[in-house]
Amino acid sequence: MTTALAVETRGLGKRFGGRDAVHDLALAVPAGSVFGFLGPNGSGKTTTIRMLLGLVSPTAGEAPVLGERMPDSGRSVLPRVGALVEGPGFSGWLSGPANLARLDTADPGASGRTRRARIAESLERVGLTAAGGKKVKAYSLGMKQRLGLANALLRPRDLLVLDEPTNGLDPQGTREVRTLVRELAADGTTVFVSSHLLAEIEQMCTHAAVMSAGRLVAQGTLEALRGHEGARVRLRTPDPVQAVRVLQSAGLAQIEQEGPELTATLGDRPVESLVPLLVAARVRVQGLRVDEPTLEERFVALTGEGFDVAG
Amino acid sequence: MSRAEPARRTSGAGLALLGSELTGVFRRRRTWAMLLALAAVPVLVAVAIRISSGDGGGPSRGPSFVTGIAGNGLFVGVASLVLAIPLFLPLTVGVVAGDTIAGEASTGTLRYLLVAPAGRVRLLLVKYAGAAVFCFAAPLAIVVAGTAIGAVLFPVGPITLLSGDQVPIAEGLGRLLMIGLYTGLSMLGLAAVGLFISTLTDVPVGAMAATVVIAVTSQVLDQLPQLDALHPFLLTDSWLGLVDLLRQPPDWSVFDTNALLQLGWVVVFGALAFGRFTTRDVLA
Ligand SMILES: Nc1ncnc2c1ncn2[C@@H]1O[C@H](COP(=O)(O)OP(=O)(O)OP(=O)(O)O)[C@@H](O)[C@H]1O
Ligand SMILES: [Mg+2]
Secondary structure (H helix, E strand, O other), rough: OOOOOOEEOOOEEEEEOHHHHHHEEOOEEEEOOOOEEEOOOOOOOOHHHHHHOOOOOOOEEEEEOEEEEEOOOHHHHHHEEEEEEOOOOOOOOOHHHHHHHHHHHHOOOOOOHHHHHHHHHHHHOOOOOOOOOHHHOOOOOOOOOOOOOHHHHHOOOEEEEEOOOOOOOOHHHHHHHHHHHHHHHHHOOOOEEOOOHHHHHHHHHHHHHEEEEEEEEEEEEEEHHHHHHHHHHEEEOHHHHHHHHHHHOOOOEEEEEEEEEEEEOOOOOOOHHHHHHHHHOOOOOEEEEEOOOOOOHHHHHHHHOOOOOOO | OOOOOOOOOOOOHHHHHHHHHHHHHOOOHHHHHHHHHHHHHHHHHHHHHHHHHHHHOOOOOOOHHHHHHHHHHOOOHHHHHHHHOOOHHHHHHHHHHHHHHHHHHHHOOHHHHOOOOOHHHHHHHHHHHHHHHHHHHHHHHHHHHHHHHHHHHHHOOOOOOOOOEEEEEHHHHHHHHHHHHHHHHHHHHHHHHHHHHHHHOOOOHHHHHHHHHHHHHHHHHHOHHHHOHHHHHHOOOOHHHHHHHHOOOOHEEEEEEHHHHHHHHHHHHHHHHHHHHHOOOOOO
């Protein structure tokens, strides 16, 4: 099965003053996916996004977006792409709708006749209809962020590139963004979203990639990334000794026992196949559950524990 | 299976962006503040002269334009323009031109305009056009305010030109308009310099200051006799040529000289701005 790719970079790299901000990046973003782009601070997410949008020219490799090379094909590609890059950017002395009108006018393909209606609609989608008329300098951080999202949604898009879209949003706003992203994805828009909020990525993404110090360290479906082989079964029983024997004979690895609690790595064995074995061996089961590794654990495993930003 | 509407190129798209740029420039309070400040120059000049000439004191010792004012209110605009040309006017043009790209970068709108996609060349052209309109608006603000206040405070009559000839009021007003346009033209080169500097930085104030410094430096160089050979090429060399429009018959050739000089600066700095802006990384 070959899925079309909305973004496919090959050997993409960017050097800033002799240091690689992004190195040999091979991203493959399937069309129609909600693609989470993860990585610690300074790992090159924004730099990559800027290259995809033609704001920065790569020093190596290429970055086809929607099947055409960027930055050369910006004229035909960018109208199909909605973007939020490193926070919103607006003229403070203009109102929200006036700012959107200005950016929409900058798009040569956007129709002036439908402009008003599209602006109103997109303000409504981000919940700014009531507050929108103020000058942007009087907006709160979250309101600006919402206006940035509204700008990305001014026209129907094939690809949305959102760099930390929930930054500065209140919990309702965060939820709305998730809902919005799901809606857009259901409509067939590919959404490429960078974040360090792993819980958020887990809730909305189908695919993800993990960056570390400018390199891609993992990418794939969320399932594959979490790594089911890493799942551990946790068993509570008054008969730990017999239970250990059962788990051993079932081929589970890394069995650990602590009083009545047993844990073991499940591997590719389905958990439901364990219960009959335990029952047959007359092990009394008080509790049984599977701990899936969280994305956070995988993320830390992939990008390292340290808090310091890689220099 | 594209969900986005095909990029239909509407013929007025460039004009629409220009319109939006002009609304942007002229909806800014800063622009109005500068135009008002410029318009205040003739008001101050006129009021000051009115007060001092009202004293009935001895012959005033000001520049010849200024002395002409008490006799004819129509001179207020020209006199104020001559006063504003060395610094005030280039200051305001420097603010607008220095802000063109750097201002967008500093507010973060540059990346969104480019992603829209405005197109780098198109954006640069529109930005320059916006600054160019301001170049004409600024001297015209002085001339219009000066003529109005002059008509209120002083007698108005046929204008005695520098050559000693008199022209009727209507023709005099026409000359004033031409002088305003001439000065607008004079500022176009500086605006191109400002545009280029603006592509170099993300700090608008820096670009504005650098542009004004260039205008002032150019005028200083224009005063040094040792650099005679250089003078005809200096950005500011034709700035005071407007006085030749106050002769009878007017020396229209200064217009051509000025236009050629400004064109040269616009071409050179426009090309530099183009080279820089179309290749630079937008990181702001
Ligand atoms: N203008 C610049 N000049 C020099 N180096 C830069 C510049 N912009 C970014 N970098 C470097 O590129 C690297 C990647 O930065 P980038 O902004 O892409 O990180 P990020 O993953 O978006 O981080 P964050 O999560 O903090 O937003 C960093 O090491 C940064 O120092
Ligand atoms: Mg970033």
